[in-house]
Amino acid sequence: MPRIEHLTDRSQLPTEQHVEYDFIFDTLHRVGGPFGILLHSPGLAEKVCRAGKQVRLGSDITMIERELALLSTSREKDASYEWATHVEIARREGMSEDAIVAIRENRSTDDLALEEKEIIDYTRTLLRTNRVPQDMFDALIERHGPRWVVEITATIGQYQYIAAINNAFEVEPKSGGEVLPIPMPNAG
Numbered sequence: 187m188p189r190i191e192h193l194t195d196r197s198q199l200p201t202e203q204h205v206e207y208d209f210i211f212d213t214l215h216r217v218g219g220p221f222g223i224l225l226h227s228p229g230l231a232e233k234v235c236r237a238g239k240q241v242r243l244g245s246d247i248t249m250i251e252r253e254l255a256l257l258s259t260s261r262e263k264d265a266s267y268e269w270a271t272h273v274e275i276a277r278r279e280g281m282s283e284d285a286i287v288a289i290r291e292n293r294s295t296d297d298l299a300l301e302e303k304e305i306i307d308y309t310r311t312l313l314r315t316n317r318v319p320q321d322m323f324d325a326l327i328e329r330h331g332p333r334w335v336v337e338i339t340a341t342i343g344q345y346q347y348i349a350a351i352n353n354a355f356e357v358e359p360k361s362g363g364e365v366l367p368i369p370m371p372n373a374g
Contacts, residue, residue: 189355189356190226191226192218192222192223192357193217193222193223193225194216194217194218194222196208199225202228203225206225206228206229206231206232207225209232209235209236210225210231210232213235213239214235219267219271219348219352219357220234220267220348220351220352220355220357221234223351223352223355223357224351234347234348237344238344238348240340241337241340241341241344245337245341246337247334247337247338247341249275250276250279250280250281250301251301251305253272253275253276253279253281254276254281254285254302254305254306254309255305255308255309255338255342255345256268256272256276256345257269257272257273257276257281257286257289257290258289258306258309258342259309259313259341259346259349260272260345260349260366261289261290261292262309262313262314262346263313263345263349263350263353264349264353264366265345265348265349265352265353266352266358266359266365266368267352267357267358267359268345268349268352269290269359269363269364270359270360270363270364270365270366271359271360271363273286273290273363273364274363274364281302282298282299282302284298284302285299285302285306288302288306289306290366290367291367295307304325304326304329305338308326308338309342312339312342313342313346323335326338
């Protein structure tokens with residue numbers, strides 16, 4: 187149960203916020219997850235949804251590339267809500283089970299295909315160190331070009347933001363979704 191009321195029905199909002207609700211509903215075909223929380227700040231949910239729409243629909247990255255970045259971000263941020271939703275999408279889109287296991291269990295990427303390895307390693311490095319080594323950056327620019335690197339990085343940033351909302355407000359994953367194992371914090 188979220189820590190604050192989840193605003194998922196249009197009737198829960200003042201009339202002046204119905205346009206915002208409608209935009210989210212029209213884009214996602216529902217209002218839930220982080221948007222049920224973000225609607226507490228008029229205007230914010232729509233702006234986040236617009237950025238997400240651009241990342242998802244206005245990007246040149248493939249669905250598999252997007253889901254690799256998204257699942258890697260979910261793992262790094264212990265984001266159960268996004269993991270449960272997107273691991274299903276990743277499988278449906280044809281992501282290898284080896285990549286899913288490597289992400290979920292924080293395993294080495296050495297045996298994965300280059301396309302999987304580079305996105306997982308890039309995401310892990312960026313989120314663990316808040317930087318990317320020049321050689322890693324240069325290799326991605328060389329292979330994919332500036333637009334791709336901007337868009338994969340924006341995807342990581344977007345879902346890091348979503349993870350923060352879902353985790354802080356304890357938005358639970360849908361029932362029956364794959365559970366992301368969350369490491370226990372160190373005692374002491």
